[in-house]
Amino acid sequence: MSTNSLASTTRATMEACGVTASLDAGSLTVVSPLTGEAVASLATHSADDAKAMIRTAKQAFRQWRLVPAPRRGELVRLFGEELRKSKEDLGRMVSIEAGKSPSEGLGEVQEMIDICDFAVGLSRQLYGLTIATERPGHRMMETWHPLGVVGIITAFNFPCAPWAWNSALALVCGDPVIWKPSEKTPLTALACQAVLERALARFGEDAPEGLSQVLVGGPELGEALVTSEAVALISATGSTRMGRIVGPKVAERFGRSILELGGNNAGIVCPSADLDMTLRAVAFGAMGTAGQRCTTTRRLFVHESIYDQIVPALKKAYASVSVGNPLETNALVGPLIDKAAFDGMVEALNEAKEAGGTVHGGERQDVGPDTAYYVKPAIVEMPSQTGPVTRETFAPILYVMKYSDFDEAIEQHNDVGGGLSSSIFTTDLREMETFLSARGSDCGIANVNIGTSGAEIGGAFGGEKETGGGRESGSDAWRAYMRRATNTINYSRELPLAQGVSFDIG
Numbered sequence: 001m002s003t004n005s006l007a008s009t010t011r012a013t014m015e016a017c018g019v020t021a022s023l024d025a026g027s028l029t030v031v032s033p034l035t036g037e038a039v040a041s042l043a044t045h046s047a048d049d050a051k052a053m054i055r056t057a058k059q060a061f062r063q064w065r066l067v068p069a070p071r072r073g074e075l076v077r078l079f080g081e082e083l084r085k086s087k088e089d090l091g092r093m094v095s096i097e098a099g100k101s102p103s104e105g106l107g108e109v110q111e112m113i114d115i116c117d118f119a120v121g122l123s124r125q126l127y128g129l130t131i132a133t134e135r136p137g138h139r140m141m142e143t144w145h146p147l148g149v150v151g152i153i154t155a156f157n158f159p160c161a162p163w164a165w166n167s168a169l170a171l172v173c174g175d176p177v178i179w180k181p182s183e184k185t186p187l188t189a190l191a192c193q194a195v196l197e198r199a200l201a202r203f204g205e206d207a208p209e210g211l212s213q214v215l216v217g218g219p220e221l222g223e224a225l226v227t228s229e230a231v232a233l234i235s236a237t238g239s240t241r242m243g244r245i246v247g248p249k250v251a252e253r254f255g256r257s258i259l260e261l262g263g264n265n266a267g268i269v270c271p272s273a274d275l276d277m278t279l280r281a282v283a284f285g286a287m288g289t290a291g292q293r294c295t296t297t298r299r300l301f302v303h304e305s306i307y308d309q310i311v312p313a314l315k316k317a318y319a320s321v322s323v324g325n326p327l328e329t330n331a332l333v334g335p336l337i338d339k340a341a342f343d344g345m346v347e348a349l350n351e352a353k354e355a356g357g358t359v360h361g362g363e364r365q366d367v368g369p370d371t372a373y374y375v376k377p378a379i380v381e382m383p384s385q386t387g388p389v390t391r392e393t394f395a396p397i398l399y400v401m402k403y404s405d406f407d408e409a410i411e412q413h414n415d416v417g418g419g420l421s422s423s424i425f426t427t428d429l430r431e432m433e434t435f436l437s438a439r440g441s442d443c444g445i446a447n448v449n450i451g452t453s454g455a456e457i458g459g460a461f462g463g464e465k466e467t468g469g470g471r472e473s474g475s476d477a478w479r480a481y482m483r484r485a486t487n488t489i490n491y492s493r494e495l496p497l498a499q500g501v502s503f504d505i506g
């Protein structure tokens with residue numbers, strides 16, 4: 001597909017989703033990593049626009065919080081229907097803007113559909129507890145109320161699903177949303193918003209104006225959300241660097257935040273592992289989306305007894321993997337997002353060599369125009385966990401290390417920041433349960449015999465240390481989008497105070 005046809009495919013796809021905004025009217029150039037060339041240029045919002053959106057959202061909150069939750073769920077049900085109709089188009093936009101393969105693009109949209117289904121059911125299950133009270137003739141209970149305006153900041157590598165995880169829950173919880181997508185993937189955001197607007201049109205007048213808005217632009221617009229007292233919850237997905245700035249700023253104004261940040265995810269391969277299954281899981285986890293997933297497998301600890309089986313087999317799989325434009329070929333590994341990502345990869349590989357590592361692969365591939373950055377995924381055999389192994393490099397680099405003692409492997413596994421996702425490959429019950437126990441993996445996601453990437457929406461998604469401990473999506477993540485009130489009702493004729501307290505007023 002030539003550049004021109006990519007730009008025209010972009011236009012046709014955006015139009016099919018219902019986007020009416022001009023795609024060549026502004027200063028924000030949108031580049032497709034597939035070819036490295038511009039496919040659109042968008043007008044950006046100003047800080048004043050952000051303030052106006054926040055005011056509108058605040059107004060919308062006053063109305064939306066009063067709409068019964070199951071009725072709010074109806075909007076999300078309609079949104080799920082509209083997403084199903086636009087699945088192909090949105091998936092294509094994900095491929096064009098983020099460089100993902102068609103199946104990965106469609107998979108991301110499917111996650112949006114799934115969270116809508118989840119949220120519709122949830123809209124009838126925003127339960128509080130009834131609590132035993134020590135006071136006679138009283139009843140005590142907790143009630144969950146809508147929280148307020150939710151600001152959603154998202155990363156380039158998942159241009160739509162994290163917004164949907166947040167907004168489907170926020171909408172049923174009674175909260176308006178303002179989305180600041182990555183400046184690298186604003187088109188997908190506008191397409192998603194257009195799809196939601198179709199659902200809003202079908203839903204009718206219960207939905208106030210400004211229930212969902214999109215801010216197009218750079219970090220300064222994220223900052224406008226982060227520092228606004230009128231934004232009750234900031235849910236920010238992105239690098240640990242960004243989280244270190246956003247977290248304290250939200251805390252300073254006593255706002256609430258969900259931070260979904262980087263991951264330096266690892267797997268442990270034990271002597272009893274099913275080797276074939278392990279190979280496939282590690283290859284997908286490490287090379288999928290060209291290593292640009294927060295859950296990408298970045299470190300692998302392999303028991304010394306099987307190291308000489310696993311590592312040559314992995315190297316073989318890496319050597320044979322196809323790299324190229326996933327919209328034009330059947331390539332499994334697509335492009336890096338941009339030159340900065342490529343430079344970061346080169347730097348990490350050089351550091352690894354200096355630290356005694358042996359690098360296999362990692363070279364730039366001549367499979368696209370000069371403006372695109374395609375690389376062969378790299379395996380690096382490391383003598384120990386040092387240098388670049390201890391940080392997230394957002395590229396397809398898998399550091400492999402040998403271990404002899406299982407407890408030592410767990411220590412090493414946990415001895416880095418970014419504890420997002422983890423895996424153990426074993427058929428030994430003791431190893432498996434130890435890995436899942438309090439002295440096992442310290443990550444927010446701990447898996448057995450499946451890779452680190454590929455979470456599903458039913459479970460809470462998120463990490464622990466250095467990831468902000470955020471929780472989005474399933475399980476009880478909805479509570480972050482609501483505020484809890486404890487109510488005590490006295491239906492007796494007495495006024496019992498707290499134990500041991502008397503208060504005579506005459």
Ligand code: NAD
Pocket residue numbers: 153154155156157158162180181182183217218219220221222223226237238239240241242243245246260261262263293294295392394420462463467
């Ligand atoms: P990034 O941190 O550069 O940008 C993410 C978003 O934050 C963008 O919208 C950006 O404009 C905004 N931003 C940046 N600085 C800001 C500031 N000071 N104030 C407010 N907003 C600001 O990340 P990226 O390069 O787009 O994405 C890759 C990173 O995201 C990786 O580290 C990856 O692990 C992480 N990620 C995490 C998850 C998760 O769920 N844990 C999911 C996807 C990506």
